[in-house]
Amino acid sequence: MALSPIEARPAVDPEPDAKPGAMRSARLAWAAAEPHATHHLVVQDDVEPAAGFAAAVAAGVAQHPDAALSFFAEWGSRTAALVRLAAMAGASWVPMINPYVPTQALVLPAPLASDLAAFLRAETADDEPDDEAILRFLERRGTRMLVSVPNVVEHLDLPSLTGNEDHGVRRAACLLDGSALGSRVLDPPPLLPFLAWVDATATTVNTTTFARFPTLDVLTARGLDADRIVAACEPVFAGLSDPAVLRADIGTGYLTELWVTAVATGVLGPASDLDTPIVRAALRTMAPGALRTHVDFGALDRHADDLAALVTAGVRYGHETR
Numbered sequence: 001m002a003l004s005p006i007e008a009r010p011a012v013d014p015e016p017d018a019k020p021g022a023m024r025s026a027r028l029a030w031a032a033a034e035p036h037a038t039h040h041l042v043v044q045d046d047v048e049p050a051a052g053f054a055a056a057v058a059a060g061v062a063q064h065p066d067a068a069l070s071f072f073a074e075w076g077s078r079t080a081a082l083v084r085l086a087a088m089a090g091a092s093w094v095p096m097i098n099p100y101v102p103t104q105a106l107v108l109p110a111p112l113a114s115d116l117a118a119f120l121r122a123e124t125a126d127d128e129p130d131d132e133a134i135l136r137f138l139e140r141r142g143t144r145m146l147v148s149v150p151n152v153v154e155h156l157d158l159p160s161l162t163g164n165e166d167h168g169v170r171r172a173a174c175l176l177d178g179s180a181l182g183s184r185v186l187d188p189p190p191l192l193p194f195l196a197w198v199d200a201t202a203t204t205v206n207t208t209t210f211a212r213f214p215t216l217d218v219l220t221a222r223g224l225d226a227d228r229i230v231a232a233c234e235p236v237f238a239g240l241s242d243p244a245v246l247r248a249d250i251g252t253g254y255l256t257e258l259w260v261t262a263v264a265t266g267v268l269g270p271a272s273d274l275d276t277p278i279v280r281a282a283l284r285t286m287a288p289g290a291l292r293t294h295v296d297f298g299a300l301d302r303h304a305d306d307l308a309a310l311v312t313a314g315v316r317y318g319h320e321t322r
Contacts, residue, residue, distance in 0.1 A: 003049060006054050011029035018126065023125070026042070026120060030117040034110065041105070043104070043105045047156060048154045048156060052178035053152045056148055059181045060148060060181065068096075068108050069107045070096065070104070070106050071104070072102045072154075073094075074155070074172075075170070075286075075288065079096055079097050082095070082186060083147065083150075084282040084283060087149055087282035089269075092185075093183075093186065094147050095188060103130055116134065146185060149278075150176035150178055154172050168197075168293040169288070174278065176281055192268070195257060195291075202260040216260055219260075229263055249296070249299040250300070251295065258286070261290075261314070262286065263318040266317060266321075266322065267321065268322075269318075287308070
């Protein structure tokens, strides 16, 4: 794992023959904060840092010294949808809005890390997911939780210690070089469209109450015509490399839900140049992030370019009709 010039020390599960889980190692890792340090970084062993990782960490702690900073968002999560909007808006951070903290690469102020270690020792069971326990702790402390845009670690496809095998491939929402990370934090929009990975439906969440609504209902409430939105994807399909095979491999229903989500991203998100590297990287993960447990992943990989083109066209259509 390339963390240089960051000094890394391993935190090894003290009971490797016990029931698999991340908590035992997490307790050790967070307890390793040096008393003279300002911040403490924990990186899990199933991630690969991208170029600029160390620079991104240094920039993050300088810009947001009191926050909990994560450098990964799973590509099918609600936070991933915010990451895509931030890429479009030119922001470098988003608030974390998942029911867990992405712990793949997480940095805390060192005193807070030591307090977290004590909390994990005193108030958690070995089989509790560390990401949920850490969220509970940080919420109790009132700590601001931010995720970097771009993400600067990639999650590797290894067996899960926390029982997430049925979650499918869980990669970064927007993986790029992080050496130019800025300080701006995206203000979440009142309504956030995303393609829910659990059921692959176009869903919009209220970012304050977390109430969920069908995305087409949200768009029609804004005066847009649902039939026209759905029909607008047809000329886009016709321009793809092999639309018939795409429909057969992915499924018309899933493609429609993807299209509606992309359109809503354009309607409800910021106006943007869609041809920048960071926006292209962010939009490219929308389809596989949401459909990975519903469609053969090999098919998603084979059709990656067409799916990215479909998403980009949907966002552009949303921009034009907002």
